[in-house]
Amino acid sequence: MPIKRLVVFRFHRDPLVCRTRVDLIRRLNPGVPVHGLFGGPGGARGAAFRLAGRRVLGLDALYVSRHSGPWNWKNGDLVLLDWYRETGHRLSFDVLHFIEWDLLLTEPLERAYAGVPAGAVGLTVPTPLSVIGDDWRWIAGQDEAREWRELLAFARTRYGYGCDDGYDPVPHGCLGDGPCFPRAFLDDYAAADPPALGNDELRYPLFAQLLGYQVVDTGFRRAWHCPADDPYFNAFGDRNIERATIAAELAKPHGRRAFHPVRTPLRGLHSFPVRRSAGGG
Numbered sequence: 294m295p296i297k298r299l300v301v302f303r304f305h306r307d308p309l310v311c312r313t314r315v316d317l318i319r320r321l322n323p324g325v326p327v328h329g330l331f332g333g334p335g336g337a338r339g340a341a342f343r344l345a346g347r348r349v350l351g352l353d354a355l356y357v358s359r360h361s362g363p364w365n366w367k368n369g370d371l372v373l374l375d376w377y378r379e380t381g382h383r384l385s386f387d388v389l390h391f392i393e394w395d396l397l398l399t400e401p402l403e404r405a406y407a408g409v410p411a412g413a414v415g416l417t418v419p420t421p422l423s424v425i426g427d428d429w430r431w432i433a434g435q436d437e438a439r440e441w442r443e444l445l446a447f448a449r450t451r452y453g454y455g456c457d458d459g460y461d462p463v464p465h466g467c468l469g470d471g472p473c474f475p476r477a478f479l480d481d482y483a484a485a486d487p488p489a490l491g492n493d494e495l496r497y498p499l500f501a502q503l504l505g506y507q508v509v510d511t512g513f514r515r516a517w518h519c520p521a522d523d524p525y526f527n528a529f530g531d532r533n534i535e536r537a538t539i540a541a542e543l544a545k546p547h548g549r550r551a552f553h554p555v556r557t558p559l560r561g562l563h564s565f566p567v568r569r570s571a572g573g574g
Contacts, residue, residue, distance in 0.1 A: 296411050298325050298402050299386035304394035305333030311394050313558045315351050321401045329355040332365030332372055370493040374483050390473045395554040413507040415473035419465045419498050420517040431492050444490040452503045465498035468528045470553050478506050513551040526553050
């Protein structure tokens with residue numbers, strides 16, 4: 294049977310960009326529901342998004358986080374679990390795709406995630422922390438390093454992480470752009486009730502290990518330290534991917550189909566040779 298997919302679209306700004314991104318997701322994946330998760334600021338700006346977000350963006354439903362914008366940015370997985378406990382568990386799906394507003398996928402989900410089995414957790418460049426290096430922001434600062442140690446202590450106490458003779462777990466980090474999760478993982482992750490220690494890019498791979506799920510790379514970026522990939526897919530700066538770069542890749546039969554960050558509407562994207570899905574699976 295085809296995999297039943299669902300998109301949770303996470304956003305906090307730039308409604309025009311978000312609208313074009315949701316439109317493209319729907320065009321490429323007919324029949325796949327797209328639910329919104331707003332994690333932006335409060336005040337008048339946040340209220341405007343909350344009031345108009347579902348209608349303006351063309352979403353099936355809209356969930357608004359109760360937390361602050363900075364907390365949501367750091368803890369995307371915990372916001373997703375809030376949504377899942379309150380709303381998502383009632384929906385019918387096999388695999389959930391957690392899509393950031395500035396992630397551009399130009400082929401159907403079934404093709405973009407073709408390398409990720411339905412029962413696996415798909416993460417972007419899951420990489421041992423020893424390879425990432427100790428200058429990564431989530432383990433480099435004093436507070437960040439303390440939180441990481443506390444998170445590891447939680448894993449040891451609750452799950453015996455690293456306590457078994459002959460078992461030496463390798464902690465990983467990942468990029469939080471475009472993960473996908475089987476429904477069973479979300480059930481188990483919600484039940485585990487992870488603490489707000491570290492950030493989602495540390496917790497995703499750690500809890501996949503703790504809960505016994507296979508982790509598979511999405512393939513959106515070739516390696517953590519790969520400067521040649523930065524013009525197409527990066528999360529290490531504020532470099533917006535250029536329209537000309539995207540168009541050149543889409544013109545290649547085997548060019549790249551995932552780009553990040555893309556923070557412009559790209560209104561003419563319908564003229565690019567993107568490939569549609571034949572159905573909702």
